[in-house]
Amino acid sequence: MGALSDLRTLALFAYWDLLRMRRRTMFVAMRVVWFALQVTLFALALSAMVRFRGYVSQGLDYYHFYLLGVYASILFSISTSNAYEVAEEFEEGIIEYHLSLPVKRRILTLGRAIGGGLAGFIFTLPMFGIVLALIGGATPWAVAASLAAALAFSIGVVGLVLSIVLSVKSGDATDVLFGVLDAMIVRLSTIFYPAVVLSKVAPYYYAAVSNPVSHFVDLLRTFFFFEEYRVLAVSDPAIMASYLLGFVAGLVSAAVYVVERKLEGGGWR
Amino acid sequence: MLAVSAAVKIVDFVKKFGDTVAVDGLNLEIYEGEIFGLLGPNGSGKSTTLLTIATVYKPTSGDIYVFGRSVTREGDEVRKYVGIAFQEPKAMWVDTLYELLLWHARVVGYSSAEAKSAVRDAMERLNLWEHRGKQFYQLSGGTRKKLEIAKVLIQRPRLAIFDEPTAQVDVITKHALWDVIRELRQEGSTVIVATNDMFEAERICERLAIMYRGRLGALGTVRELKDRIPGGDVVEIGYEGSREEVERAVSRLPSVGRYVLEDNRLIAYLNRGEEKAAEIVSLLTSAGVKVKRIMVQEPTLDDVFFYFTGARLREENQDVALNRGATPWAR
Amino acid sequence: MKDFIKACFLVAYRDLRRFWKFKHWLAAQLAMNLADVVIFALVLNNMVNRDYIPDYVKFMSTGVLAIATFASAFSIGREVGGEMRREVHHYLLSLPAPRAALAAGRFIGGALRGLVYQLAFIVLNLLVVGVPGPVQALAIAYTSLLFSLSMSALAIAVVSSTRDFNLQSTFRALIYYTLFFFSNVFYPKELISLRFPGPLAAVVTHAPISRAAEVYRWGFGYYQSLDPMALPEVTLWAIILLAVAALLYTRNLSRQ
Known part of the structure; x- marks a missing residue:
């Protein structure tokens, strides 16, 4: 009975985030335009501009390499955008309302992380479909594994968002932190360039190989271009998958910790 | 002017x-x-x-x-x-x-x-x-x-x-x-x-x-608006004497639209209550009725507001059957 | 006239002063623009085809100067939109100031933001690309002034067309991304001409950001010559956008 009730509550909190995402039509439109221009113009121009053959074997060109990068970056960006939602909820007193409900903190946090992750995942599904079509010839196994990885990644990023926003408890700090994080994490990852190119600037290389975005995007690339890409990826596929799982478990646990131990008794600045 | x-x-x-x-x-x-x-x-x-x-x-x-x-x-x-x-x-x-x-x-x-x-x-x-x-x-x-x-x-x-x-x-x-x-x-x-x-x-x-x-x-002006409510002021007079005499005296005053007599009290609904109260007292006294106390109550601006807005709204909607002769707050 | 100038100055001052209040936006924008040069360009420099771009860091530094100016001048639209949603424009409309002064003041306020913000990137270009001569410096200043003025006007006119937050943001994003991607900031025009159909290449070449970036590239010495049409086109863009924006903004403000 208790477990069933917890599950129901968890589903309700996940639903809360799904509803919020549904209302953000502006954000959806903006990201769709960004995505369309990225895959049609930016990626094509960039692939014409770079010398990629020197790094990879036959069968993988920069355009296909970058397509999965665009998908990873849009999923990351949409998942981090939850930060602004949560900050707004704090300012509107909704977080206090949630804390006042007869719900376990753990369930509340898990529900929000899963809901936010699910919302980002569902929202980017059409874009994932377009990327798949542009890549062509993907195996069902690769598609299923990529979707599972994408959902896990999105939940992990929302866990990160909840941990940070609920710790700093400041709208301004949230804006600055996530603006900078979005700019830096994407550029210091293997979204635009393979790790081997980054290795020429040592600090960037180490930042990229420890960056969860790199692990996620390279895992996707390995799923689709296994033979061609495995030598370029930041790590071994099993290690990348483990890293991703650790990222999700660690950050969702961090969010639970913040909500259970740090959030209560503190105001919003 | x-x-x-x-x-x-x-x-x-x-x-x-x-x-x-x-x-x-x-x-x-x-x-x-x-x-x-x-x-x-x-x-x-x-x-x-x-x-x-x-x-x-x-x-x-x-x-x-x-x-x-x-x-x-x-x-x-x-x-x-x-x-x-x-x-x-x-x-x-x-x-x-x-x-x-x-x-x-x-x-x-x-x-x-x-x-x-x-x-x-x-x-x-x-x-x-x-x-x-x-x-x-x-x-x-x-x-x-x-x-x-x-x-x-x-x-x-x-x-x-x-x-x-x-x-x-x-x-x-x-x-x-x-x-x-x-x-x-x-x-x-x-x-x-x-x-x-x-x-x-x-x-x-x-x-x-x-x-x-x-x-x-x-x-x-506030006064003008209050006066525009038919029977807006309430004059209450406590008396000792015959109820018939009081009724006869009040009926001689056309400005009194409606009145109630109960427990030796005359409650009259009219306009310009302060002026008319003196007339009523004078009539009652000359009819042999002893006036014990007088109270004049003018409508509040809430009443005015209701009269010009709320009552009209109800009239238009015809939700409530109105007694048009009576003042809104007396209903 | 004196009243007009005073009102115009006060309105512009109000917008410029408020620029510092959006510290979070400035920090994020700065991080993104700097990251484009010191991370993206630096790393991609190892991958780009040297036949097209001999030095991608220098190419991007000058390009980022154009998009930084554009983005900061364009940011005024966000606030004008916010004001319209909160009906703060009712307050502005009730003030003893001519409508034209209100519009001009806002355009100038947005332009000043662009100019102030670009200073850091001018220093970056002086360090990374080169030092302009007097003629080039004048061309840079002229371009910056007109470019930021026209982008500020464009943002204001677009956002004041509707009070719906979703529509405002969608319009802004649509124009922002179109101008951003359909420019030669990230890729040279030669490459666009080679890989994309003719009309698209022409759009990219004559887009306002592309033209501004070209002047900056020539001004700081990355290009040896400048297309003689670049500066006239910057001027033309400014005249067209300012005229249309002034009309739209004053009409949209007093539409009710």
């Missing part, structure tokens, strides 16, 4: 937003130097009228003249005369209270040095000085309203408009605002106050207009 010039002359003013008619053929004059109250239920067109006077909106048809200048053709000139305290305070959330007022002072014509002193004076007067460094979003609803009032206080315009100025403010601020309004008037400003607070309207306004569904429901 003294000739009074119009500060604001509203002529056949119509304002539509899409298919919605906010104001429907309003004609009204507001005299120079008076404190004029604009009453009406929500959505009656008060704010739309005020915003058009301030040139924020343009009339769909008709025109409004402010000190003889047309809001449709001479907006730049009109704005030199008008200052408005909005119903919903208007500011961006990042600006501090002091910055907002200082900028306002500069844009309404103060030099840099004068602006600082005028802003400080206004802020101190409205107990805002301690909040000067706070950003707009950090302010309470009441403090935000004070910000709007401070703007007009600093500007000291020839025509000051207050749109529901005391909603959300505490009693002390309410009195401070009334003082500001009276002070502006003493300095020669014309003041328009839109309000739903009947006590406020009665206390500070010299003339009132009641708007209803975009039209003018009633216009006049």
Whole structure:
């Protein structure tokens, strides 16, 4: 009975985030335009501009390499955008309302992380479909594994968002932190360039190989271009998958910790 | 009779937003130097009228003249005369209270040095000085309203408009605002106050207009409006004597519309109650009835408001079968 | 006239002062623009085809100067939109200031933001690309002034067309991304001409950001010559956008 009730509550909190995402039509439109221009113009121009053959074997060109990068970056960006939602909820007193409900903190946090992750995942599904079509010839196994990885990644990023926003408890700090994080994490990852190119600037290389975005995007690339890409990826596929799982478990646990131990008794600045 | 010039002359003013008619053929004059109250239920067109006077909106048809200048053709000139305290305070959330007022002072014509002193004076007067460094979003609803009032206080315009100025403010601020309004008037400003607070309207306004569904429901001084309610005053007289004598005496007074006799009390519903009470007493005394006590109660402005708006609404909707002969509050 | 100039100055001052209040936006924008040069360009420099771009860091530094100026001048639209949603424009409309002064003041305020923000990137270009001569410096200043003025006007006109937050943001984003991607900031025009159909290449070449970036590239010495049409086109864009924006903004403000 208790477990069933917890599950129901968890589903309700996940639903809360799904509803919020549904209302953000502006954000959806903006990201769709960004995505369309990225895959049609930016990626094509960039692939014409770079010398990629020197790094990879036959069968993988920069355009296909970058397509999965665009998908990873849009999923990351949409998942981090939850930060602004949560900050707004704090300012509107909704977080206090949630804390006042007869719900376990753990369930509340898990529900929000899963809901936010699910919302980002569902929202980017059409874009994932377009990327798949542009890549062509993907195996069902690769598609299923990529979707599972994408959902896990999105939940992990929302866990990160909840941990940070609920710790700093400041709208301004949230804006600055996530603006900078979005700019830096994407550029210091293997979204635009393979790790081997980054290795020429040592600090960037180490930042990229420890960056969860790199692990996620390279895992996707390995799923689709296994033979061609495995030598370029930041790590071994099993290690990348483990890293991703650790990222999700660690950050969702961090969010639970913040909500259970740090959030209560503190105001919003 | 003294000739009074119009500060604001509203002529056949119509304002539509899409298919919605906010104001429907309003004609009204507001005299120079008076404190004029604009009453009406929500959505009656008060704010739309005020915003058009301030040139924020343009009339769909008709025109409004402010000190003889047309809001449709001479907006730049009109704005030199008008200052408005909005119903919903208007500011961006990042600006501090002091910055907002200082900028306002500069844009309404103060030099840099004068602006600082005028802003400080206004802020101190409205107990805002301690909040000067706070950003707009950090302010309470009441403090935000004070910000709007401070703007007009600093500007000291020839025509000051207050749109529901005391909603959300505490009693002390309410009195401070009334003082500001009276002070502006003493300095020669014309003041328009839109309000739903009947006590406020009665206390500070010299003339009132009641708007209803975009039209003018009633216009006049508070006394005139009260007198326009049929049988509006209540005169209660305690007596000793024959009930028949009292009935006979009262029936000789056509101004008494309706009356009730119970427990040696005469309760009469009429207009101009204070004047008529003396007549009733005189008639009763001459008929041999001993008058023991007299009480005259005039209608409140709430009653006036209801009479010109609520009762009419009910009449239109025909939800309640009305006894038209009786006063609204006696039903 | 004196009243007009004073009102114009006060309105512009109001917008410029508020620029500092959006510290979070500035920090994020700065991080993104700097990251484009010191991370993206630096790393991609190892991958780009030298036949097209001999030095991608220098190429991007000058390009980022154009998009930084554009983005900061364009940011005024966000606030004008916010003001319209909160009906703060009712307050502005009620002030004793001519409507034209209100519009001009806002355009100038937005332009000043662009100019102030670009200073850091001018220093970056002086360090990374080169020092302009007097003629080039004048061309840079002229371009910056007109470019930021026209972008500020464009943002204001677009956002004031509707009070719906979703529509405002969608319009802004649509124009922002279109101008951003359909420019030669990230890729040279030679490459666009080679890989994309003729009309698209022409759009990219004559887009305002591309033209500004070209002047900057020539000004700081990355290009040896400048297309003689670049500066006239910057001027033309400014005239067209300012005229349309002034009309739209004043009409949209007093539409009710």
